[in-house]
Amino acid sequence: MRRPIRSRAVGAVLVALALVVSACGDDGSGDGTKEGPTITVGSFDFGESVILGEIYAQALEAAGYPVSRAFNLGTRDVVNPALKSGEVDLIAEYTGSLLFFKRGTPSADNAATYAAMAAAIADDGLVALAYAPAEDKNGFVVTAETAAALGVTKVSDLAAYNGTLILGGPTECPDRPLCLPGLQEVYGLDFASFRPLDAAGPITVAALEGGEIDVAVLFTSDGMIAAKGFVLLEDDRNLQPAENIVPITTDEIIAAYGDDLVALLNAVTAAITTAELSELNKSYSIDATDADTLARQWLEDHGFI
Template identity: 30%
Template sequence: MTGSAPRGPRITRRLIRSCIALAAAISLTVGVAACGLQSGGALPLQVKPGSITVQPDLDGQTVTVGSKDFTEQVILGYILGFSLSAAGANVRDLTNIQGSNSARDAMAAGQVDVTIEYTGTGWINYLGNEQPIPDPTKQFEAVRDEDLKKNGIVWVNPAPMDNTYALAVNQENAQKTGVSTLSEYAALVKKDPAAATTCVETEFRSRQDGFPGMAAKYGFDPAQVQMQILQTGIIYQAIANGNCVFGEVFTTDGRIKALNLNVLEDDKQFFPHYNAAVSMRQDVDEQFPSIAKITAPVMAKLTSEEITELNRQVDVEGREPADVARDWLVKNGFVTV
C-alpha cells in the first residue's frame, strides 16, 4: 500500500454522506412537512461553468439533488449536482439515501428535487407494472407518460447506459456447475439446491423485478434456494472467493471485469431495461426548465462502458465518487475547475 494519508479525506467525506443520509431518513420518519426541516449539505467539491453555462432560472436558486446508496447512484448524483452547480444553482447534496423507496419518498416529500433514476425501477417498483417493455425507448416513454399522469413526476433525457440486474459466478464454479444461463441456473436449483448457493442484497430479494420475479419467470421455487443476504459491495468478492456459488450483480459494475466473473445470460429476457434518466417533480421542472436543457448532453454521454469505468475507479481503485464524477465532467468539457 502506498501511504495512508490520502485515506483521511475519503473517510471523512463518506462519513458526512452517511450522516446526511441518516438525517434524511430520520426527518422523513418524523414528518418533514410538519416540522419544515431541510436536510442536505453543500457539494464536497466546487466547479465552474464549461459547456454548461449559468442559466437565469437556476442562478442562485437552491436545488436538492438526491441519490440512492450504491456506488453508481452516488456517482450519478454528483454528476447531476456538479452540472447544476455549473449552471449557477446552489446545490444541496442529499446523495446516499438508503434504498429505492426511501429515495422516491424523499422526492415525494419535497426533500429531494431531482435525481437520476432507472426506467425499470420506475416501471416495476414505483408504478406497479409486472411486465417490462423489451424496447428501451418504448420503456422510457411508458414510464415518462404514466408517472407524470399518476404522480406528477417528470422523466427526461434517458441515457444509453443500461444497468440491469444479473446473476454472476466465478470461473471455477462456472466450469464446475456448467451454468451459463438463468435457465441452467433454475435447473440446478431444482436438481441440487445445495450446489446453487446464492448471495443477494435485501432489496433484490423482495423486488418483483428482482429474485421473486426471476424465479417465477424461470419456473423454480425461490424457497428452495440456499440464500445469503449480504451488502451489495460484499457480494462481488464473495462470488470471486467462492463463498457464494452465484450472486446478484449490477451489469455496469466495474468489479465484474476486475474479478473475472461470468454473468449468466438472461435467456428469457426477464430483467427490465434500467436506462438512467433525470427524474423530478413537475413543479421543479416548471420552475427550472433549464435542468432538462443542461442535462441532455451529459446524459447522452453516459454509456454503459463509460459508467462501468467510473464505477471501477471507485470500487476497485478506491477513489471518491465526487472526485470521479467531477473529473469525468471536466474531461468531457461540461465543467471546469
C-alpha cells in the first residue's frame, strides 16, 4: 500500500536535510570542471537506491560535472515532487512503478512500459533516459540444490512437478494476480501447498534455505539471492510487469549539458544487470560495505573511472 502523498513543503525540508547530511560526507570531488548547474542526485530510502545514486553521482563527477547528493529522501510521494520542482535533478527510478504512480498500467513488455512511462512524465518537465537490463521486481527462486535436482531454470519448468512443491511467500500471494493466481493461470502450476511467510524477507529466505518450502517469492535483485547462491527462475511467460532501472532527470539539466551527459548516463545504465545489482545489494546489506565504495569499485570494473 502506498503512503499518502505528502506536501511539497515537507519534501523540500527532507531534500534540504539530505543535502546537509550528504555534504558532510562529500570529499569535494563534486566541484567539477564543466560549466553549468550543479546536478543534485537523489535516492529513495532503501539501500539499492542509494547504491544506484552513488554510481550515477560518481560517474558524473569523474566526467567533470558538478554534483551534490540528496540520498534517503523517502518514498516516491516525496521524491517525485522534488524532481518536478527542481530540488532533485536525477534519480534512478523503476519503469513499472513510476508508470503506476502516474496512474498508468505497466505490462511485461519492457519497451512499451518504458514508452508509456516516459510519455506520462513528460508534462512534468521530466526526461527518462535509456533503461537498464537490470530489474527489481517479484521473482520466483529455488535453491541451487533444487535447481540441479529438478533440472529447472525457468518458471515453466516447475509444471513438470505439479502437486509436489511448496510455494512460500507473502500472506497476500494467494489473492494477488501476479503471485499464486498468475502462476496457476499463466504457467499452469499446481503447488502441493502454499505457506504464508513475510514479504520477501528473512523468514522466507530461512524457509527456503531450510527446506521448509521449495519455491520462494523474492525480489529479483535481492542480495540474499547472491549471498545464498539461490537460483532466480526465468519468468519465461512474462507474468511480472517490467521494472527496469531508469535514470530520470529534468528538461533543465538536459538543456544545460546536452548529448554528452545523456551518452554518459546511458552508457552507465546499459552496464547495470540484475545479477550485479543482487551482488551489490548483498555487499551493502549483508557485508556492510559503504555505497560509495561499492559504486567506485563497480565503475572501475566497468571502465567508467
